[in-house]
Amino acid sequence: MFPKFPGTGGGDAAVLIEQVRQLAGHLARPTVAARDRHREWDETLFKALTVPGTFGGGMTAVQTSALLAALGEGSQDPGLALAVATHAVLVTVPLRVFGTAAQRERYLPPIAAGEWIGGLSLLGGAVKVRAAADKWLLSGSVDLVALGPKAHHFLVIAEHSTGSRTAFLVDADTPGLRVDETTPAALRTCPWGRVVLEDCQVPASAVLGGVGSAATEVEPLLAVLDWVFVSAAWLGVLRALESDALEAVRTREVFDAPLGHSQSARFTLADLAIQNELVGGLLAQVAASLDEPTARVYEDAAAARLFTTSAVRAVTEAAADLVGPAAPDEGQLVDRAHRDARFFVSSGAEHLRPTIAAALLNLG
Numbered sequence: 001m002f003p004k005f006p007g008t009g010g011g012d013a014a015v016l017i018e019q020v021r022q023l024a025g026h027l028a029r030p031t032v033a034a035r036d037r038h039r040e041w042d043e044t045l046f047k048a049l050t051v052p053g054t055f056g057g058g059m060t061a062v063q064t065s066a067l068l069a070a071l072g073e074g075s076q077d078p079g080l081a082l083a084v085a086t087h088a089v090l091v092t093v094p095l096r097v098f099g100t101a102a103q104r105e106r107y108l109p110p111i112a113a114g115e116w117i118g119g120l121s122l123l124g125g126a127v128k129v130r131a132a133a134d135k136w137l138l139s140g141s142v143d144l145v146a147l148g149p150k151a152h153h154f155l156v157i158a159e160h161s162t163g164s165r166t167a168f169l170v171d172a173d174t175p176g177l178r179v180d181e182t183t184p185a186a187l188r189t190c191p192w193g194r195v196v197l198e199d200c201q202v203p204a205s206a207v208l209g210g211v212g213s214a215a216t217e218v219e220p221l222l223a224v225l226d227w228v229f230v231s232a233a234w235l236g237v238l239r240a241l242e243s244d245a246l247e248a249v250r251t252r253e254v255f256d257a258p259l260g261h262s263q264s265a266r267f268t269l270a271d272l273a274i275q276n277e278l279v280g281g282l283l284a285q286v287a288a289s290l291d292e293p294t295a296r297v298y299e300d301a302a303a304a305r306l307f308t309t310s311a312v313r314a315v316t317e318a319a320a321d322l323v324g325p326a327a328p329d330e331g332q333l334v335d336r337a338h339r340d341a342r343f344f345v346s347s348g349a350e351h352l353r354p355t356i357a358a359a360l361l362n363l364g
Helices: 013-027 029-038 043-048 061-075 078-098 101-112 218-251 263-291 297-323 333-346 349-360
Strands: 118-132 135-146 153-159 165-171 177-182 192-203
Touching: 013 029, 013 043, 013 061, 029 061, 029 333, 043 078, 061 078, 061 218, 061 263, 078 101, 078 118, 078 135, 078 153, 078 165, 078 218, 078 333, 118 192, 135 153, 135 165, 135 177, 153 192, 153 218, 165 192, 165 218, 218 263, 218 297, 218 333, 263 297, 297 333, 297 349
Parallel strands: 118 153
Antiparallel strands: 118 135, 135 192, 153 165, 177 192
16 A cells, blocks of 8 residues: 555645745745856755745645645746755655654654755665664765755665665765765756765664665655656746746737737647646646555556656747747746756656556556
8 A cells, every 4th residue: 555645734725835836936036047047055045945834744745736836836946846845755755654753753853943954866876785783884876866965864775685675864974975066957956966875884773664675665655756746846837937928928029910919829828728737637636646545646646747747848848939039148937947847857757658558557
């Protein structure tokens, strides 16, 4: 049975979601172009959007998905939205689900207070693990670690000589662990790193879930969290692009004629809006199946992510056509989103169709 999302709901979620949209618009949107241009990480801004009352825990999967969409829409900052999703969901939810009482007691309070940040590789890597007395030795590296240079701890999956895998929570100051800062072309407002482990000694208490059980515990949950909640952040960006495209159709002129007079532009705008509605419905449906797990939640999440990647590609290209070119140094959303969308579309998409096909054929 797939684990239930560790949220409790309660409170007026709709009010909170709107507050996050407005807060992100007020705090993040005015500076996003400059932060993107200079690859600046604003930790104060990040903490303002992840402290209790926003992503501090206790919300259902449906509410968390809507909250991330509101963050993406309000901030118009895909990098920041990814950073929040990585820390608050991808790293923290497995800790809530599979962590021991001691792990939850140690990590969750400083996480909720905004004092500790969690990092995770969105690409994976090759980390080996072997036993050494009462400790584990990790060796290898993982690339494309979101929040790497700023993280207090990392969620690392390591492989045993038998081929089984174990998940670990590894603190950044653990001897034998090194973080090299990297600068990928996309999502520049999220700090990135490469984590290198050289006979990194971690205690038995660092194991998350069962020894050798990552393939059936942490990894499936991580995949679904990525497919649903990173997609939700992008849904918010797509909604912001839709607003920009609508404004362009209303106000822009092409060849001395209002763009809104073009039937082609109107049809493109309609297609863009439909894509966003379909993505929103799919993600809400899968998020609901995380709150009350179903037998098909894994396959449904894969299908939702695959459709979202297609929509991200289509919407960013359509919005770029409608909004038109801007000065190179303006850093408007349509240009940043078009660049960052390539990363989102390419990250892990090759694994989605086989997953869906295997489910349809009952291959397990």
